[in-house]
Amino acid sequence: MNFLKRTIPLAIAFIMGVMMAFQYYVPHEISQSLLKVVSRWGITIGGFAVFLGAYSLFHLHMTKIRRKLPGWGYSIFVFLGAGITIIFGLYNGGEFFWNDKQEGTMFEWMYFNVQVPAGATMFSILAFFMASAAYRTFKARTNEATILLIAAIIVMLGRVPIGTMISQYFPIVADWIMSVPNMAAKRGILIGVSIGAIATSLKIIFGIERAYLGGGD
Amino acid sequence: MIKKNRDIYIIFSIFILFFIVNIVYLSLGWLDLWGNGLGIITGAAFTLAMYSFLYKDNPVFKIAENLFVGVAMGYWIVITWFNILKPDVFETLIVPIFKDTGKAPQFTILFPTLLGIFMLLRFSKKLAWLSRWSFAFIVGLGAGITIPNFIHAFILKQLTFDSLFSTSIPVSINNFLVLLGVVSVLIYFFFSVEHKGVVGGVSVIGVWFLMIAFGASFGYTVMARMSLLIGRIQFLIRDWLGLLQ
Structure with missing residues (x-):
């Protein structure tokens, strides 16, 4: 049983990892179509993972409702929102889910009039919180903090008309900051992150990193 | 109350x-x-x-x-x-099995379908171990694709610098600053050597570059959120209330 539970997953990860790493260096048609097919398989498996996430969300809110935990009443709205959207989606404007997705259906209406405005507003709220956090924490106590503060102010002023009204050089300096020192530091970080990602990938392929197997035997 | x-x-x-x-x-x-x-x-x-x-x-x-x-x-x-x-x-x-569509059913799809179903068995106490096969496939696939792509795009390409001796002096200075920034940031993150003397001096320059990058990222993010905020306010004033044409 240990063979099925541990050895086979490690072997799958090893075979897939080695095969896909070498595939990159084989400029043959078969190699290219292998990448295409296997990547599509990965997307298909990922499609099933959406149901894993859905189960997890619904289970969490169902538990809240069942145990009457504080704020359990709001969890009903999760089911309401999901239920209505799924029903409209599967109804597919009268063509039902086994036919191609139709345009201008109630499902799309839900997307454009509920999800898009609510999502955009949620993210825009962060503008207030970031401004308030910056007001409380942005203090030029050290040289490094002063550099960070100046860079942030220049980039912000360089992106709005009031910056140009103060000085025509603000947008120019903001662009220079973004394309020279910012780009240099980001490159350094990216190289470090990539070396880390490659090291982790090698650990996964050779079975040293096994966290993805989860707990238990 | x-x-x-x-x-x-x-x-x-x-x-x-x-x-x-x-x-x-x-x-x-x-x-x-x-x-x-x-x-x-x-x-x-x-x-x-x-x-x-x-x-x-x-x-x-x-x-x-x-x-x-x-x-x-x-x-x-x-x-x-x-x-x-x-x-x-x-x-x-599924459709070609039960209906004549003129296309033969592609049984190779059974492989990712089974792995997808195995993933859902995560919630079964007895068969949860089967989900490991699916995760191993996805993780192995990702790891294998990551290695050559990251080496090519995020290491080798990022180590390509423009000439320090360009025809224009400002361009040459910018190219030098990019080189200095990348090297100093990498040295700052290199912890195998104690940050003293020359290494310490260069790593301080790296910190300055990092601070500029963090400040720039912060400013950029704030302005992106501001843009969203302006969009929402425009929606309320123009599309809903019709006060703005």
């Missing part, structure tokens, strides 16, 4: 005001209910409900937040069906 009552009055007053405004706009024909009016009213309701959090956490915000989570989940389930499961599994494997 008095404060709680005050909050209820505020929320109730805003709700009544929102209702009156919409009734007035609909009756005057400024909003077309069966055209895009209902959509605009719904969008405005969600926008105002979300912004009500700026006053304090309140039931209207919580209802909108939970509805948003539910709608987003429902949306992803339906989109996954139409974009992934329907074309890849239903139409290529």
Whole structure:
């Protein structure tokens, strides 16, 4: 049983990892179509993972409702929102889910009039919180903090008309900051992150990193 | 108790005001209910409900937040069906088995389908171990693709620098600064050598570059959020209230 539970997953990860790493260096048609097919398989498996996430969300809110935990009443709205959207989606404007997705259906209406405005507003709220956090924490106590503060102010002023009204050089300096020192530091970080990602990938392929197997035997 | 009552009055007053405004706009024909009016009213309701959090956490915000989570989940389930499961599994494997579509069923699809089903067995106590096969496939695939792509795009390409001796002096200075920035940041993150002497000096320069990058990223993110905020305010003033043309 240990063979099925541990050895086979490690072997799958090893075979897939080695095969896909070498595939990159084989400029043959078969190699290219292998990448295409296997990547599509990965997307298909990922499609099933959406149901894993859905189960997890619904289970969490169902538990809240069942145990009457504080704020359990709001969890009903999760089911309401999901239920209505799924029903409209599967109804597919009268063509039902086994036919191609139709345009201008109630499902799309839900997307454009509920999800898009609510999502955009949620993210825009962060503008207030970031401004308030910056007001409380942005203090030029050290040289490094002063550099960070100046860079942030220049980039912000360089992106709005009031910056140009103060000085025509603000947008120019903001662009220079973004394309020279910012780009240099980001490159350094990216190289470090990539070396880390490659090291982790090698650990996964050779079975040293096994966290993805989860707990238990 | 008095404060709680005050909050209820505020929320109730805003709700009544929102209702009156919409009734007035609909009756005057400024909003077309069966055209895009209902959509605009719904969008405005969600926008105002979300912004009500700026006053304090309140039931209207919580209802909108939970509805948003539910709608987003429902949306992803339906989109996954139409974009992934329907074309890849239903139409290529299941439909050709039961119906003559002129295409032979592609049994190779059984492999990712089974692995996908195995993933759902994560919730079964007895068969949860089968989900490891699916995760191993995905993780191994990702790891294998990561190695050559990261080496090519994020290491070798990022180590390509333009000439330090360009025809223009400002360009040469910029090229030198990029080289100095990358090297100093890498040295700052290199902890195998103690940051003393020359290494310490260079790593300090790296910290300055990092601070400029963090400041720039912060400023850029704030402006992106501001842009979204302007978009929402424009929606309320122009699309909903029609005060801005």
